[in-house]
Amino acid sequence: MTNDKTMTKPGGVSRRTLIKSAGALGTALAAGTLGAPAVWGQGKKTIRFLNTETSIDSIRALKVACAEYEKQFGTQVIVDSVPLDDAFTKVTTSLRGGQPYDIATFAFVGHVLLLQAEGQLMPLTELTSKHKWGPKILFPVKDEVYWYPYDYNLAWIYYRKDLYEKHGLSAPKSYAEMLKNSQTLTGDGRFGSLFPIGSNGATNWLAPGFMWAEGVKLFDDKWNVALDNAEMAPRVTRYLDFFAELYKTMPSGASQASFGEVLSNFSSDKVGHAAYAGRIIEALERNAPKLSTQYGITPYMDSTGKAKAVNHGYDGWVVLKTPNSDESMKFMAWFTENQYINFLHTAPLHFQPPRLDVYDDPRWRAHPLIEKHKDAVETMRGFITDKSIILTSIDTEGPAPDLRPGKVFEGFVIPEMLQNKILKNMSSAECIKTAADKMRKLIA
Amino acid sequence: MSSKATIYGFLFVGLAVTLALIVAPAVYAVSLSFYQMDSFVGAPKWVGFANYVAVLQAPEFWRALLNGAIYALGSIVFQVILGIGFALVLNEAFPGRNLVRGLSILPYLLPTVVVILTFKWMVDGGIGIVTKAVEAMGLPPINWFESPGAAMASTILVSVWMWTPFVTTCFLAALQTVPQSLYEAARVDGTTAVQRFFHITLPMLKPILTVVVLLRAIWMFNKFDVIWLLTRGGPVGATENLAILSYRHAFNLFDIGGGAAIATISFALLSVAVLIYFWVFPLEDD
Numbered sequence: 154m155t156n157d158k159t160m161t162k163p164g165g166v167s168r169r170t171l172i173k174s175a176g177a178l179g180t181a182l183a184a185g186t187l188g189a190p191a192v193w194g195q196g197k198k199t200i201r202f203l204n205t206e207t208s209i210d211s212i213r214a215l216k217v218a219c220a221e222y223e224k225q226f227g228t229q230v231i232v233d234s235v236p237l238d239d240a241f242t243k244v245t246t247s248l249r250g251g252q253p254y255d256i257a258t259f260a261f262v263g264h265v266l267l268l269q270a271e272g273q274l275m276p277l278t279e280l281t282s283k284h285k286w287g288p289k290i291l292f293p294v295k296d297e298v299y300w301y302p303y304d305y306n307l308a309w310i311y312y313r314k315d316l317y318e319k320h321g322l323s324a325p326k327s328y329a330e331m332l333k334n335s336q337t338l339t340g341d342g343r344f345g346s347l348f349p350i351g352s353n354g355a356t357n358w359l360a361p362g363f364m365w366a367e368g369v370k371l372f373d374d375k376w377n378v379a380l381d382n383a384e385m386a387p388r389v390t391r392y393l394d395f396f397a398e399l400y401k402t403m404p405s406g407a408s409q410a411s412f413g414e415v416l417s418n419f420s421s422d423k424v425g426h427a428a429y430a431g432r433i434i435e436a437l438e439r440n441a442p443k444l445s446t447q448y449g450i451t452p453y454m455d456s457t458g459k460a461k462a463v464n465h466g467y468d469g470w471v472v473l474k475t476p477n478s479d480e481s482m483k484f485m486a487w488f489t490e491n492q493y494i495n496f497l498h499t500a501p502l503h504f505q506p507p508r509l510d511v512y513d514d515p516r517w518r519a520h521p522l523i524e525k526h527k528d529a530v531e532t533m534r535g536f537i538t539d540k541s542i543i544l545t546s547i548d549t550e551g552p553a554p555d556l557r558p559g560k561v562f563e564g565f566v567i568p569e570m571l572q573n574k575i576l577k578n579m580s581s582a583e584c585i586k587t588a589a590d591k592m593r594k595l596i597a
Numbered sequence: 598m599s600s601k602a603t604i605y606g607f608l609f610v611g612l613a614v615t616l617a618l619i620v621a622p623a624v625y626a627v628s629l630s631f632y633q634m635d636s637f638v639g640a641p642k643w644v645g646f647a648n649y650v651a652v653l654q655a656p657e658f659w660r661a662l663l664n665g666a667i668y669a670l671g672s673i674v675f676q677v678i679l680g681i682g683f684a685l686v687l688n689e690a691f692p693g694r695n696l697v698r699g700l701s702i703l704p705y706l707l708p709t710v711v712v713i714l715t716f717k718w719m720v721d722g723g724i725g726i727v728t729k730a731v732e733a734m735g736l737p738p739i740n741w742f743e744s745p746g747a748a749m750a751s752t753i754l755v756s757v758w759m760w761t762p763f764v765t766t767c768f769l770a771a772l773q774t775v776p777q778s779l780y781e782a783a784r785v786d787g788t789t790a791v792q793r794f795f796h797i798t799l800p801m802l803k804p805i806l807t808v809v810v811l812l813r814a815i816w817m818f819n820k821f822d823v824i825w826l827l828t829r830g831g832p833v834g835a836t837e838n839l840a841i842l843s844y845r846h847a848f849n850l851f852d853i854g855g856g857a858a859i860a861t862i863s864f865a866l867l868s869v870a871v872l873i874y875f876w877v878f879p880l881e882d883d
Contacts, residue, residue, distance in 0.1 A: 242848055245637040267851070271639040344723060351742075352831035406722030408832045409742045414721060423723035556635075556851065563849040565831075572833045576744055595850065 199229045200477045200484060203244060203257040205237040206468070210499035218492040226487075228480055238354075240264075244473070248273060253473055255481040260468045261548060262292045263559025265300050268471065274299045275472040280486055285509040287537040289544055290467055292554040299471060301489055303496065304504035306430040306466030307536055307544070308359050313338070313425050315447040324451045327458035328363070328395040331426075335402040338425030345402030346426035347418050349410040349568075350575060356568040357547055358464055359415065359428040362453030364392040364567075365462035365543050371550040371592070376557060378596070381589035390581040391456045393574045400575050408576060420444065428453075430466060431502030431533065434526055450532055452542055463536045465546035467507065502526060505533050557596040564595045623864075630857035637853070648858035657834060657842060658859065662866075664749070665838035668824070669817035671753040672760070676813060677806070679757065680764025685798070687765065688772045698769070705762040713826040716755055745835030748828050752836050756823055760816075764809055771805040772798070807878045811871065818867060839863040 204215055212234050219230035233254070235243055240257060241264045247253045259265055268274050276297040287305060291298045310331075312324065316338055325331035335345030349356040367388045373379045380389060400407065404423065406414065412429075419427040420436045422444065427433065437445040452461040472481045488496075494517045497504045501522045511517045512534055523530055536542055548562040561567075570588040573579040579587070630648050632641035652658050687698050704712070719727045720741045731739055742748045775798065783793050799806075821840040824830060830837030830845070837845075839859055847856025 241636070249637040263851075267636055268638065271636075273638055347723070350832075352829050352833075404722030405728070405738045405740045405743060406720070406725075407743075408748075409717065409828065410722075414723075418721075418723040421724055560850060563845075563851075568831075569833050572831065576832050 197227055197229055198477065198480050199231060200255040200481050201253075202230055202232045203240060203247075203254040204232050204234045205240045205258040205260065206499070207234050207236060208499065211496065214492070214496050214499045218488060218495065221492075222484060222487060226483070228484065230484060244268070248473070253475045255473055255475050255477045256485065257471050257473065258468060259300065259471060260306075260466075261559060261562075262467075262554050263548060263556045263562070265292065265469075265471055266294065266554055266556055266559075268473070269294055269299045273474055275474055275478050275482060277301050277472060277485070280489055287507045287509060289465060289549060290507045292549075294554065300469040301471075301485060302467055302469035302507040303493065304468050304500075305507050305537060306358075306468065306503065307505065307533070308362055308428050308430055308464035308466060309533075309536065310362070310451050310453060311419060311427050311429060311433055312449050312451065313444075313447055314449045316425055317449065324449060326454050328391070328454065328456040330458070331363075331454060332395065332398055332402075335399055335426055339402045343422065344404045344418075344424045346399060347403050347407060347410060347415055347424040348396075348399065348428055349407055349415065350396075350400070350571045351408045351410060352565040352568045352572070353411050355411040355415065356571070357562055357565070358466055360396070360571060361547060361567050362428065362462050362464040363395065363455075364389065365464065365545050366453045366455040366460045367392050368455065368460060368543075371547065371558060371561060372552065374552045376551060376555070376596070378589050378592045380592060381585050386582070386585055389570075389585050393570070393581040393584055395456065396571060397575050408572065428464075431505060431529075432500065434502045434529060435500065435522065438522060448529075450529055452536065460543065461541065462543035462545070465544055465549050468504075502529070502533075505537075507537075560595040561592050564591060566591050566595070626857050627861050629853055630861045632854045634853040635851045641854075644854065648854040649862070652855055652858045652862065657837070658839075658862075660834055661837050661839045661842040661859075664834075664836060665818050665840075665863075667749060668753060668756070668820065668836070668838060669814055671749075672756040672817045672820075673810060673813045675753065675757040676761050676764045677810065679761045680809075681768050681802070683761065683765040684768035684772055685794075687769050701765055702762045704759050705766075707759075709759070709822045710826060712755065712759055713823060717827070720751075742828060742832065745832060748832055748836050752824055752827055755827060756817065756820070759823070760813070764813065767805055767809050768802060771802050775801045811874055814874075815867060815871070819863070 202215070202219070204212065206212070206215075212232070215232050219232055223229050233243075237258075237260055240259060241261070244254055244257045244264075245268075265274070276299055278293075278296075278298045280301055281291055281298045286302070290302045290305065292300070310325075312334070317323070317334070320337050322334050322337060323330075325334050337345070339345040348360050350360060369385055369388045369392065370379050373382075379385050404418065410418075412432075415427050415429055416433060416436045418424045419429070419433055420441045422441070434445065434448065437448065452463050454461055470485065472478060472485055475481070493508075494511065494514065497506060497511065497517060498520050501520045506512060506517065512530075518524065518527075537544065546562075547567055548559050550558045550561075566588050569591070570584045573584040573587060574581060629641075631643060631645060633644045633648070634641045683701060687694065687701065691697075719725050720739070722728055722738065728738060731737075740747055741751045779797050779801075780793060783797060788796070818838070819840050820838065821844065824836050824838060824841055825844075828836045830841040840863070843856045843859040843863065845856075846852040846859060850856075
C-alpha cells in the first residue's frame with residue numbers, strides 16, 4: 154500500500170493537501186450557492202417570469218420591458234424562456250421544488266384549470282375587466298379569470314391567389330370545392346395541399362377545422378362522449394371520407410409534418426393550400442417576398458357550403474400564488490397597460506389580439522406588416538367577431554372549460570382517428586368507434 | 598488520515614452521489630407508481646397496485662413492449678453485423694486508414710437532435726433532398742413514415758446509422774488484440790478467409806460481442822430521444838416503446854402514477870432480461 158508521504162514531491166503538494174483543498178473549495182462553493190438566495194432576499198425584489206415565446210424578437214421585447222420596469226420600480230424581473238411543451242412541467246416542478254415561477258406563459262387552458270383547481274393561481278379579473286375581449290378566450294372559473302391572454306392563434310386555410318386566378322378557381326366554400334381546387338393545383342412540382350395527420354400538436358391544431366365546420370361536437374352538455382352518437386357519427390364520417398381524398402393531394406410525409414414543415418412547404422411554393430395562423434404571412438415576408446401578396450385566407454368549410462369554422466388557439470400569462478404575488482400583480486398590471494402592444498408587435502400577424510380595443514389602437518395598427526396586410530387583418534378580426542363562424546378546438550370543446558378535452562387533445566385521439574382512416578385504411582365507422590372508445594377511457 | 602480512511606472516504610462520496618442521484622430518484626419514481634397524481638402539484642392519492650393493474654390491462658402497454666423489442670432487436674442485429682464488417686475493413690492496412698477510422702466515428706459524435714432534424718428535412722415529402730433525388734431518378738416517392746412498418750424501419754435505419762460507429766470502434770479495438778500468429782498458423786493449414794473469420798475472429802470477439810450486445814440492448818430498449826424526435830411514437834402508436842408511453846402518461850395525459858408504473862415495469866423487465874442474458878452467455882467462460 155502506498156504511503157501518503159511517498160506521494161509528496163519535494164516542493165510539491167501532497168495528495169492529502171490536495172484532497173483537503175478540494176474539499177474546502179467544494180464546501181465553500183456549496184455554502185456560497187446555498188447562501189445566495191438568502192443574500193438576494195435581503196436586496197431588491199426579484200420575480201421570475203417563464204416565457205414560452207422563443208423567437209429572438211419576443212425574448213428581446215420581454216427583456217427590454219423588464220429592464221424598463223426595474224429602472225422605474227426597482228424590481229428585477231428574470232425571464233426564463235423554454236419551449237412551449239416544457240412550460241407546464243417546468244412550472245409544476247418549480248412549485249414542487251420550492252422555488253416557483255411568479256409568472257408563467259401557457260397555451261393550454263387545461264394547465265390553467267389544473268393549477269387553478271390546486272389554488273396555485275392569482276385571479277386576474279381586476280386586469281382583464283378593464284377591456285373588452287373576443288369570444289372564448291378568458292375561460293372564467295366561477296366568474297373569476299385566472300389568466301391574461303395575449304393572442305389568438307386561430308388556424309384557417311391559406312391558398313395561392315395567383316394560382317387560383319391562373320386556373321380560374323374561387324375560394325372554396327364546401328368540401329367538394331376544396332378537394333377540386335386542391336386536385337387542380339397538384340402538378341408542376343407542386344402538391345395541392347398540406348394538412349398534418351401525425352400524432353402531434355400541429356395535427357390537433359390544423360386538421361380538425363373541417364370537422365368543426367361540419368358541426369361535430371366531441372361532448373354533449375353532460376360531458377358524455379358524443380363523437381359516435383347518431384347525430385355526430387355521419388358528420389365525422391363525411392369529414393373522414395373527405396380528408397382521405399384530400400390526403401391524396403398532399404406530399405408524402407404528412408404523417409410527420411409539424412409546424413415547420415407546413416410553413417416551409419407553403420412559403421417555398423411546394424403546396425397550394427395549407428392551414429396556419431398569421432405566422433405564414435410573416436414567413437412569406439421574410440423568406441418569399443414575391444409570394445407575400447399572392448395568398449388568400451379563408452375559414453374551414455363544411456360539406457354543404459353553409460358553415461364555416463376556424464380552429465381555436467391562444468396564449469396567455471398566469472400569475473402564481475407565491476411570496477411575490479403582490480409584486481407580480483403590479484408587474485402584470487404595468488406590463489399589460491404599457492408593453493402589451495410592443496409584445497404583440499414581435500409577431501405582428503401571428504399574435505392576433507384577443508383584446509378588441511387593440512384593433513383600433515393606432516399604435517398597434519402602425520406596424521408596417523399590419524398596415525401592409527390590413528385586408529388579411531380585417532378578415533382575421535372577422536373570424537372572432539362574425540358569430541356565424543364556429544370557433545372551437547379539441548381542448549376547448551365541451552360545455553365548459555375543463556381538463557377532459559385537454560386529455561383528448563394530449564391523447565392525440567383525432568390525429569389517430571385520421572391515421573386509422575388514411576394510413577391503415579380502416580372504415581370510417583371503425584375509426585370513429587375506436588376514437589370514441591379512447592376518449593371515454595381517457596376521461597374516465 | 599490513514600490510507601484505509603482515504604479509501605472509505607472516497608467510497609462514501611461515491612456511495613452518497615449514487616444514492617442521491619440514482620437510487621433516491623429511482624425509489625421516488627417507484628413510489629409514485631402507487632399514487633394517483635394529475636401533476637406534481639396537489640396531494641397524491643394512494644391507490645396501491647391500481648396503476649399496475651390498469652397498465653397491464655391496456656393494449657397500448659403490450660404494443661409498446663412489442664415495439665420496443667422489435668426496435669431493439671432490429672437495431673442491434675444491423676449494428677453488430679455492420680459494426681463487425683466495418684471493423685474488419687478498418688483493421689486492414691490501406692492508404693488513409695487513420696483518416697477513414699476517424700471519419701467513421703463521426704455519426705456517433707453528432708448530437709441526436711441534429712441527426713434527426715437533418716434526416717427529417719432530407720426525406721421531407723415536398724422539399725427533401727432525398728425526395729428530389731428519388732423523383733429525379735423517375736422512381737416513385739418513398740413513404741418513410743406513412744405506414745407502421747415504414748416508420749419502424751426508418752427509426753431503426755437512423756439508429757443503425759448513428760450507433761454503428763460505436764460498435765465498430767469496440768470491435769476494432771478487440772480485433773487488434775487477436776494474435777496474428779493464429780491467422781498465420783491457420784493460413785499454413787490452408788484455411789479460407791471465411792473459415793478464419795468463423796473459427797478465429799468471431800470466437801476471439803465473443804467477450805466484447807457479449808458486452809456490446811448487452812449495452813446496445815439496454816440502450817435501444819430504453820431509447821427515447823430518437824423515436825420521440827422522429828415519430829413521437831406514431832403513426833398510430835407503431836413506434837411507441839415503453840419509454841415513450843411512460844413519458845406520455847406522466848407528462849401529457851396527466852397520469853404521473855401510470856407513467857411511473859410503466860417505467861417501473863420496464864426496469865423490472867430489463868433487469869430480468871439482463872440476468873437471463875448473463876446466465877446464457879456467462880462472461881467467466883471467456
